[in-house]
Amino acid sequence: MHNFAIFFASIFTGNILLTTYLGMCSFLSVSKELKTSLGLGAAVVFVMATTTPLNWMVYQWLLIPFGLEYLRFIVFIIVIAAFVQLTEMALERYSEGLYQALGIFLPLITVNCAILGASLFMVIREYTLATSFFFGLGSGIGWALAIVAMAGIRQKLKSAKIPPGLEGPGITLVIAGFMAMAFMGFSGMIALT
Amino acid sequence: MLITLLVSIAVISLISVFLSLLMVIADATIGNYGVVKITINEGIRDLEVLGGQPLLRSLQQEGIFIPSACGGRGSCGLCKVKVVEGGGEYLPTELPFISEEERAQQIRLSCQVKVKNDIAIEIPEELFYVKEFSTTVEKIRNLTHDIKEVTLRLIDPGEITIKAGQYIQFVVPEYEDLDEEVYRAYSVASPPGDATHVELEIRLVPGGICTTYVHEHLKEGDTVTINGPYGDFYLRESDAPIIFIAGGSGMAPIKSILLDMEKNANPRSAQYFFGARSKRDLFLLDEMKALESSIPNFSFVPALSEPLGEDNWEGEVGLITDVVRKNVSDAQASEAYLCGSPGMIDACIKVLTDLGVSEDRIFYDKF
Known part of the structure; x- marks a missing residue:
């Protein structure tokens, strides 16, 4: 039950993008088209759902026994980088379709702060392995939901009159703010702890 | 304490x-x-390479240089190859650079296509002869207030085979804010007869990566890497009268062609219209005037669009298009060779077709 609560909470009430503003760089630059944002969103879901439990294992079974918790930033980053690189190579080799849809986005998100953020939150909030998985999955879906929604809005925006100074990232940030406010409507439903 | 340190390093x-x-x-x-x-051009050349690398890089390692400006990051869209x-x-990542027509012809960006299995491509044959050269800067000379003439002496290989009018790529090394090599194309101004030197005419473009490098950093004696030759802007074999039109540093390939014509005593009739803003933008006037007597049927027509009072200019005045229109009456049999900015070239093509030159006989080099 707790796991499902965390899962839904990380999608809606505690959306990693709209409440903590993590992963903004790719959110701003790749949200111009619905199709590409779907691809990037799917890649983020996959990477978050896999690297968060992976890092949980590294943290619990390697770092804590040696008392090296303070090394988690660097260790998490290299684990994520290696995992993403391996996945990309495998996809490129074995599945052209998946590589087309997902693989080319993987290098983009190795350095996505939301991915590292999910692993760090998992530590701070002292999740179990299963909860980490659901938290990673939910956070990924939440991130994907936000970028897809943003891409939908930006496609409509093409035909809108925008004051010259606000074009591009400016108006996108304003919209992200509104979206965050809208997501606040979910708060109070389930708490993310 | 020491143990904690060692353990953390070990882990x-x-x-x-x-x-x-x-x-x-x-x-x-x-x-x-x-x-x-x-497989290149249906078996004219076959390469065996280790798979997994981008096509552009695989070809480069085998000594085949596809023109590319960004060095394989998929941002310039120049390295197109028919796969x-x-x-x-x-x-x-390729789609923004590929038009519908190119898609139908299977034109790809070679820096994005990875060689994972046997692959068959078609490239212009001239690319087989493209090589990379290391050179030293022999001389830098000011032609005008913003155009420099850079003479490079080839070191390795020591000679280049080039057609008059072709261009090379200049490799700009890392400097100041530039954190990776970039390539920029420049026409060769020296004639093909001099195989050991390459002369470039480079105009300072405010904010330009290569032009700033050449104008503010490059010194005589420095080492420069170039690769080439590229391009199909060279004199076609025929008896047709020739109209050359150039502006600014568009002088370079035309100068090379003219010097080649001089060497071969080419009897074709040729007119060369050179456009500049005011007198301070004109250069090599004496050399061009001298060619009028050494090339059998050649005339040089410099024109200024905005001559200043102190210029005391007595030659042609006006936009180069108007000067061409005024001086050329019947051009139906002519071939035209243009080199300059895209705006100038488009305007000249219009004037030339009005004058009767058929479009397949207009050759140009836009920069």
Whole structure:
């Protein structure tokens, strides 16, 4: 039950993008088209759902026994980088379709702060392995939901009159703010702890 | 304390070593595509390369240089190559640079296509002869207030085979804010007869990466890497009268062609219209005037669009298009060679077709 609560909470009430503003760089630059944002969103879901439990294992079974918790930033980053690189190579080799849809986005998100953020939150909030998985999955879906929604809005925006100074990232940030406010409507439903 | 330190170093190293090992193994298994074959122009040349690399890089390692300005990051869209077979699907990273027509012809960006299996491509034959040269700067000379003439002496290889009018790529090394090599194309101004030197005319473009480098950093004696030759802007074999039109540093390829005509005592009738703003933008006037007597049927027509009072200019005045229109009456049999900015070239093509030159006989080099 707790796991499902965390899962839904990380999608809606505690959306990693709209409440903590993590992963903004790719959110701003790749949200111009619905199709590409779907691809990037799917890649983020996959990477978050896999690297968060992976890092949980590294943290619990390697770092804590040696008392090296303070090394988690660097260790998490290299684990994520290696995992993403391996996945990309495998996809490129074995599945052209998946590589087309997902693989080319993987290098983009190795350095996505939301991915590292999910692993760090998992530590701070002292999740179990299963909860980490659901938290990673939910956070990924939440991130994907936000970028897809943003891409939908930006496609409509093409035909809108925008004051010259606000074009591009400016108006996108304003919209992200509104979206965050809208997501606040979910708060109070389930708490993310 | 010391033990904690050692343990942390050991653990970090262990993790890194484990992951690197994993990557090495993956590279040797998943990333190992074995030796694959690249068939060029239906078997005129076959290459055997290790698979898994971008096509652009694989070709480069075999000494075939596809023109590219960004060095393989997929941002310039220049390294287009026709992939007949084995290129796989188009990648989203290529699509912004590929038009519908090019798609139908299977034109791909060679820096994005990875060679994973046997592949068949078609490239212009001239690219077989493209090489990379290391050179030293022999001389830098000011032609005008913003155009420099740079003479490079070839070191290795020591000679270049070039057609008059072709261009080379200048490799700009890392400097100031530039953190990776970039390539920029420049026409060769020296005649093909001098195989040991390459002369370039480079105009300072405010904010330009290469032009700033050449104008503010390059010194005589420096080492410069170039590759080439490229391009199909050279004199076609025929008896047709020639109209040359150039502006600014568009002088370079025309100068090379003219010097070549001088050497061969080419009897074709030729007119050369050179446009500049005011007198301070004109250069090599004496050399061009001298060619009028050494090339059998050649005349040089410099024109200023905005001559200043102190210029005391007695030659043609007006936009180069108007000067051409005024001086050329019947051009139906002529060939035209244009080099200059895209705006100038488009305007000249319009005037020339009005004058009766058929479009397949207008050759140009836009920069």
